[in-house]
Amino acid sequence: MVLSDRVARAPKRDTDSRDSRDSRDSRDSKQPRRRSEGPFGGMNQTFARIREDTPRQPFRNPRHNDRDQKDRGKTDGRRIKAMKMQSSLASIPYGQRTRTKASMTELESFGQLDLLPTLKSAISDEVLKGLVDIKPTPVQRLAIPALLGQEIGRRRSRVDISKSGRQEFLLAAETGSGKTLAYLLPAVNALKEAEAADVEISTYREAFERQMAAMREPGYEGPREFEPHPTTARPRVVVLVPTAELVGQVGAVAKSLSHAVKFKTSLFSANVSAKVIQNSMYSPRGIDLIVTTPHLLASMADSDPNILSRISHLIVDEADSLFDRSFSPVTTSILDRALPSVQQLILCSATIPKRLDSYLAREFPNMIRITTPNLHAIPRRVQLGVIDVSKDPYRNNKNLACADAIWSIGKDAARHEGSVPGEIEIKRIMVFVNEREKTQEVAEYLVSKGIDAVALHRDTEEQRQSEMLESFTSSEPMMAKLSDSPEPAIGQSRRSLPNTKVIVATDLASRGIDTLAVRHVILYDVPHTTIDFIHRLGRAGRMGRRGRGVVLVDRNDRRDIVAEVRESMYMGQALI
Known part of the structure; x- marks a missing residue:
């Protein structure tokens, strides 16, 4: 055996040897680099050359090394950005999705739930009045039994109780899936069961009836005023939502339930005057449930800390928003003061961002997570189209492309008359931009092209926001006459599109608002994250309806992300 003449030398690392080979190959461009050391390359070695298995790189001509290096750097950079964008959501295993989907079939109707008879009748007579074939949605089939502690079929509701004796739940379901009713019913x-067992309330009612009977007697000269109700300024159920529009939306469902079940509900937001809020909170008849925003509730609790002293059910709707950005300090301060008396803490969200996922794992380790099979997936009933603005006839003019898309929708709708001859249904369209400064610019341009458009952003007054969204949240069809040809306003085009209404908005209008009438959504700007994709496209196709989204893409936008989202929507997969 012949030993190598390099036995006495220190062995070089593989990386050094590869580097030297690469430099030698680059100097001699005519000789291609050897892809392997041959069948006898392992002989005459004095140390173990153990390397991790790495994917074999394809052979590249050394003459293209510099150009390939630049292109590879660009591709890697884009891939890293795409991965960061996709990783903004917490992943849900598909095995869990499959098991959840199988367990939902065990609950077929609201009649199987352990609810009070008045609540069951209120579902069909008040909340879902006029609908036929009423069945629970997927999130309602999963969440209501769990919140009630009810066993459905072979599925037993596992409830972990924290050290303080509190139950904690996270309801995560896609937009427009019926989460509001899922947490309000339990x-x-x-609330009604606790009211029936409350001795203080029973004593108050007896005293109230005695005083009422005495006041009916002739010659009564006693006091005409009643003692305050035990629940005055001490609500038992509190629902927190981020905006005044959601206060009205969730409050409407609670009000409809209160008509049949008989409990006191109040809505507090910037649209309600301070005097009305004070009269409702300190009403002698008491208060049972309030729907409000965190900042308003925190300001009320600062003046009267006892407002949070009897809360048994604290519900945080749109938790991904209320635990992020400007809402987080206020929301956490309310939780800190209210949690000692809370029996059930319920968080609801259409998405689970990784920041929220980490916060809940740290602060509420016993929280039960109830997720639907289609979480983080845009419904397949929503179709996504792409307009390449960089091509003719737009030539990177997004305003022109947006107006052209709206005109196409309006013209297509004009071909189909409504049920009444000579009338046509007005299409309500939402246009989403990334920056609030852009909303006014886009709205003014659309108006100049004969389109009825208004801008909605955080600087818009609360009252004005409610007025603008009122027609978009109503499921009642809006009709227009085909012969209508109103005089154009100043700065408006001679051509007009009377059968469309457009709201140009930021993400302010994309969270939780039940835009039942919206069938078309235009993404003027490509969203920054998949979370924004889900919320914006979720404004269309709600409650089983079909919808369509259009995204405008120019040369500066992330085309690869749009392609990935479109493919995931087509396949019915989650955006994770």
Whole structure:
């Protein structure tokens, strides 16, 4: 055996040898680099050359090394950005999705739930009045039994109780899936059961009836005023939402339940005057459930800390927003003061961002997570189209492309008359931009092209926001006459499109608002994250309806991300 003449030398690392080979190959461009050391390359070695298995790189001509290096750097950079964008959501295993989907079939109707008879009748007579074939949605089939502690079929509701004796739940379901009713029904059911077992309330009612009977007697000269109700300024159920529009939306469902179940509900937001809020909170008849925003509730609790002293059910709707950005300090301060008396803490969201996922794992380790099979997936009933603005006839003019898309929708709708001859249904369209400064610019341009458009952003007054969204949240069809040809306003085009209404908005209008009438959504700007994709496209196709989204892409936008989202929507997969 012949030993190598390099036995006495220190062995070089593989990386050094590869580097030297690469430099030698680059000097001699005519000789291609050897892809392997041959069948006898392992002989005459004095140390173990153990390397991790790495994917074999394809052979590249050394003459293209510099150009390939630049292109590879660009591709890697874009891939890293795409991965960061996709990783903004917490992943849900598909095995869990499959098991959840199989367990939902065990609950077929609201009649199987352990709810009060008045609540069951209120579902069909008040909340879902006029609908036929009423069945629970997927999130309602999963969440209501769990919140009630009810066993459905072979599925037993596992409830972990924290050290403080509190139940903690996270309801995560896609937009427009019925989460509001999923958490209100169990909360109201518990509210009425606690009211029936409350000795203080029973004593108050007896004293109230005695005083009423005495006041009916002739010659009564006693006091005409009643003692305050035990629940005055001490609500049992509190629902927190981020905006005044959601206060009205969630409050409408709670009000409809209160008509049949008989409990006191109040809505507090910037649209309500301070005097009305004070009269409702300190009403002698008491208060059971309030729907409000965190900042308003925190300001009320600062003046009267006892407002948070009897809360048994605290519900945080749109938790991904209320635990992020400007809402987080206020929301956490309310939780800190209210949690000692809370029996059930319920968080609801259409998405689970990784920041929220980490916060809940740290602060509420016993929280039960109830997720639907289609979480983080845009419904397949929503179709996504792409307009390449960089090509003719737009030539990177997004305003022109947006107006052209709206005109196409309006013209297509004009071909189909409504049920009444000579009338046509007005299409309500939402246009989403990334920056609030852009909303006014886009709205003014659309108006100049004969389109009825208004801008909605955080600087818009609360009252004006409610007025603008009122027609978009109503499921009633809006009709227009085909012969209508109103005089154009100053700065408006001679051509007009009377059968469309457009709101140009930021993400302010994309969170939780039940835009049942919206069938078309235009993404003027490509969203920054998949979370924004889900919320914006979720404004269309709600409650089983079909919808369509259009995204405008120019040369500066992330085309690869749009392609990935479109493919995931087509396949019915989650955006994770």
